[in-house]
Amino acid sequence: MSADHAAAAAAFVADEPRTHWHDGALWFVRAKRDKAAQSLPEWELLRETASQIKGHTISQLADYLEQFERNAVRLGAQVHWARNAAEHNEIVLGILERHGVKRLVKSKSMLTEECHLNPFLEQHGIAVVDTDLGERIVQLAGEAPSHIVLPAIHKKKEDVGEIFHRHLHTAAGASDPKYLAEAARQHLREKFMEADAGLTGVNFAIAETGGFVVCTNEGNADLGVSLPKLHVASMGIEKLIPRAADLGVFLRLLARSATGQPITTYSSHFHGPRPGGELHIVLVDNGRSEILASDEFRRSLNCIRCGACMNTCPVYRRSGGHSYGTTVPGPIGSILAPARDAAAHGSLPFACSLCGSCTDVCPVKIDLHHQLLAWRKEIAHRGLLPRSKRWSMKLASLVLGNSRLYTLAGKLARAIVPRLPRFMIYNRLNAWGQKRELPVFPQQSFRELYRLSREQGNGEQVATDFTDAADERPKA
C-alpha cells in the first residue's frame, strides 16, 4: 500500500501538544456547526430534503447534464467534457493558451487539486496563484491542503508568520493573524491585478438555468473573475442540482455545516459570460461515473464538500489531513479514494472507529460509517489487506468461530499473559499496546463466574467481583 494512514499519522502524533491543538481547533469548528444547526427547527427536514434532491439528481444525471449544457450554451458559455484528470488539464491548458494567458488566479477548487492542475500548468509556463488565503499559505509552503474547507488548519500562526516572512517579506517572528492577513491581502491584490484569467470551482450547477454558484468568504472568486475577461469554471459532474430553488436548501446547509456561519459571505450566481468576456465550464468525470454504478457507494456522490465529517472525526482530528495522502481527507475522502484506487488507499477505511459521528453531521445524509465498513469488506474480498491484518483476522475468525477453542484460548491467556515479561507483550507485533496498557486479566472468565453464581444462587457476589476487577486497572 502506497499510502498507509497509520504510518503517516504516527509522524503527526509524534508532536503530542500539536496533536491536541489540532484536535481542539477542529472541535471548535464542530461546536460552531452544532450551534448553527440547532438554531433552525427544520434542520432535519433540510437534511432529508437535500438528500432526496441529490438522490433524484443522481438517478437522472445524464439527462440533467445534457439539460445543463443546453442552457449554459444558450447563455453564451462554452461547455467542455473531460473523462479524466489528464483530459481536464489539457482542456484548461488549451483555453489558456488560446488566450495567451501567462498568469492565472484560482479560487478554491478541490477538483483542480484532484487533477493536479497547478504543477501541470506550471510545467507549461503558466504561473498559478491560489487566492484563498489558506490555499495560498499551503501553496507557498509547497504543501497540499490538509482540509477541504480549512486548507491550512494544520498550520499555527507562527508557521504562517515564518512562511510569509520568507515569501512576502513580513517582519520576522510576526504571528498576529490580522497583520499576516493584511500582508496577504496586499500581496494577492497585486496578483489579482496582474492576472490574465480566473479559474473557480463550482459549488452547485443548476440544470434548469445553465448557471452555477460559487461560495467564498474572502471574495477571492469574485475578484478573480471580475477583473480579467476569461473565466474558467471546473466542476465534477456530481455538482448538479435540478432547480434554482433547490439552492435554498443547499445554501442553508452548506455554511452552517462547514463553519457554523448562516451562509458564506459571498454566494455568487454566474449565468453566462459577462459582457465582453468568455466563460468556459469544464465538466469532469474522473471516476465519478464508476462510483455512480455502485449500489453500495453511490450515495457518496451526494457530498457537497462542507467538511463537517472531518471536523467531527476523532481520527481526522488527531491524525491531520495529510495522513490520508489524498486530496479529500477524512471520512468522505476515505470512501472516495479507494473507489479511485483501492490498492493505493486501502488503509483509509480502517482509519475509523465506526463511531458514526460523521453520519450524524452529514448535511446530505450520506451513511458514511456504513460505507467505510462496506469498504473494509470490499478490500478484504479483493485480497488487499496487509499480511499482518489478514493473518490476525484469519486467526480471530478461527478462534471466535469455535467455542471450545475460544474457551481454551481464554484460559491459556489468563494463565500465561499476566506472567509474561513486558517485552513479550508490548512489542511491535502488538499495535494496540503501543500507546495503551492492556487491561488487567481477570482470574475467571465470565462463563466461569456465571456458572459459579448460579451454583451459589448469589448474583450480587458476581457484580462485586467485576467492580473489583475494574478498579485494579491501571490508569491510562
Add this chain to the structure above:
Amino acid sequence: MTSKVAILAAIRKHPLPPRPLPELNQAWIEYHDRPRQFAEMLESVGGHCRFVENRAAIDAALDEAPAYREAKKIVSLAEGIGRGNVDLNEIADPHDLEDLDFAILPGCFAVAENGAVWMTDMGVKHRAVAFIAQHLALVLPANEIVDNMHQAYQRLEFEQSGFGVFISGPSKTADIEQSLVIGAHGPRSLTVFCVQSPH
C-alpha cells in the same frame, strides 16, 4: 467517441430507478420581526445595519463613518445618495477601479435568516465594483426582507442579468488559526442602509 458521449454512456449504462424530487414548499422558519432578525444576523457576521427613515437621511449617516469621510474615490449607483465622483460608465477597464475607496450600491432584497442581501449586475457596468472597493454600502428598502432562503429563490429569476450574489457581511477569513479577520480580499466593511419609507 467524444468525451461527452463516453461520459453520458458510462452514466446511462447503469439505469437507476427514478426517485421523486422533494416538495420545497414546507413550513420553513419565519420571524415575527424580519428587519430585526436581519439586523442581528448581519451584525453577527461582521456587517453593520442602519435603519434610516428615508433615502435623504443616508448621506448624514454615511458621514458618520470615518471610512466614508476619508474616502477619495467613490462610486455611487444608488440614485441621489452619496458624493460619488467616479462614473462607472466612463471606465473602460475594471482594473482602473484598483484604488476605489468606497462603493454605494442598491440591494434588491435581503434575507432575515442569514443577513444576506441580494444584488445583481443589472445597470452595473463592472461587477468588480462590489468586490474591489475598500468599503461597501448597500441601500435596501426595509420592506424588502424575506424570512428565509426558500422565499428568496421564489423571487429570483436569472434571465435578465448574468450575475447575482448574496452578500452577507464584509469579506473575511479565518484561515490563520481560526482567528476571524475582517477584510480578506474584498471590502473591509459592509453597511446596509434599510430605508423605512423608500418612496
